[in-house]
Amino acid sequence: MSVSKVYHFGPRGRISDVIKGQRLFEVAGLNECFNRGDSVAIKIHCGEWDNTGYLRPSIVAGIVETVKEYGGDPFVCDTTTCYLRSRGTGRDELLTAARNGFTPQTLGCPFVVADGPYGLNEVKAPLENGNFLKHAYLAEAIANADSLIVLSHFKGHGEGVYGAALKNVGIGCSSKQGKSNVHLFQHPIFGVLAYEFHPEKCVGEECPIYKRCGENCPTGSFTISTEKPYPRWDRSTCIGCYECGLRGACEVVVQPEANTRRRYFPAAISDAAKAYVDYMGRDHVGFINYAIDITPTCDCVPYSDMHILPNLGVFASKDIIAIDMACLDASVQMQAVPGSRPYDEELEGEPWKAGHEKFTNIMRIPVSQWSSVNAAIKLGLGSADYELIEAIPGPRERYGQKKYREHHPSYFTRKPFSINKPRFEPECYLEDIKVTLEELSGRPNAKVTRSG
Ligand code: SF4
Ligand code: SF4
DSSP, rough: OOOEEEEOOSSSOOOHHHHHHHHHHHHHHHHGGSSOOOEEEOOOOOOOTTTTOOOOHHHHHHHHHHHTTOOOEOOOOOOOOOOTTTTTHHHHHHHHHHHHHOOOHHHHHOEETTTTTTOOOOEEESSSOOOSEEEEEEEEHHHHHSSEEEEEOOOOETEEESSSHHHHHTTBBHHHHHHHHHHTTOTTTTTTGSEOOOGGGGGGGGGGTTTTTTTTTSSOOEESSSHHHHHHHHTTTTTOTTGGGGGGGTTEEEOOOOOOOHHHHHHOOOHHHHHHHHHOGGGEEEEEEEEOOOSSTTTSSOOOOOOOOOOOOOEEESOOOHHHHHHHHHHHOOOOOOTTTGGGGTTSOTTTTTTTTTHHHOOOOOOOOOOOHHHHHHOOOOOOEEEEEEEEOOHHHHHHGGGGGGGGGGGTTTTTTTSOOOOOOOOSSOOSSOOOOHHHHHHOOOOOOOOO
């Protein structure tokens, strides 16, 4: 197996993560993924409504600027979810993205829902020798771009175990149908039709979504009656699309413990990732992983929870396996943040310790954090052998906020506060200093009561 290069900036230092991403883009040669004038899709996860863990818009804007500098024509994109929450339709995703800070104004280029207003705009991407899939469905706007730059937030994931480049491509670049397929929801052996149905668990009108439950089923297979048992699920017409979310939270529809769908799902992610990377062309895809704000679960949930690891830095590579390997290795080597999810009492062993697999150990089912990577290696999607190269900061004149050092000449001649008419105002100060340094030091003598 060849050795792939992964470039890295550690988390410390007086360089912003925006600049680290821009610098790594260059040293990893991601500018070679496109030619001048090419359309460049920059894939991000714009975050669920009320989630706060996703990559900051300024980080993405920095990459947009760099792509433009190299002559690319960028657009930033995400895709709809296969269930109906705040990103279930193109319209909702645009609203959620804007609330989370992703707009043409903040990004410096269009923000596009790559699989269209209803998640149906897709291209069938062939896949040879997949682990589960024969083909996958790539969001159309990405398929039509000349190049794909994948910006991923490294964190945990409720089903994928961890989320980074493989997940951002395999799931994140899929249309609705593609996502449903990759989740194995329609698999004949362990898809949703093999789930258990417990209508007696439905609490009827006491449920906050009682009136809406079932109304989003495209085939009318899941309905709510006014009489007990309230939920009705017609499996003969159910197409396993998962738009209903299958009522897992209320345990009306549950995956049996022996069902292995969730344990295989991380491997199916790699099937789709292989199909999409090959569709775009390996020389036309580049990756940057930001291992910062590392939350225990994905940015697709409406919360973020406490970070489980300190920031591990920013990574860039042209190899989708090598970059995820480097992030996972770094996460194993680091001790978890005290009080975070790996310290929860119900977990076995001591998953917070350096040397332990944090993401494997915080999962509620037995599934390895290496599943996606191992499946991708089997598919020949890249190399697990990598050389980790510590990047050095770029020249100050290139990366030092140059945009804001080029002030317009009128800045120096404006009247109210001009360097030609400087304001010097010693009379604004009191003659005596009314506070001592001792008074400013130490914790205030305040009482705290706790309740609840
Ligand atoms: S099936 Fe579940 S979500 Fe739907 S009304 Fe009943 S309790 Fe609520
Ligand atoms: S009941 Fe079946 S067809 Fe209806 S939304 Fe749920 S998964 Fe889709």
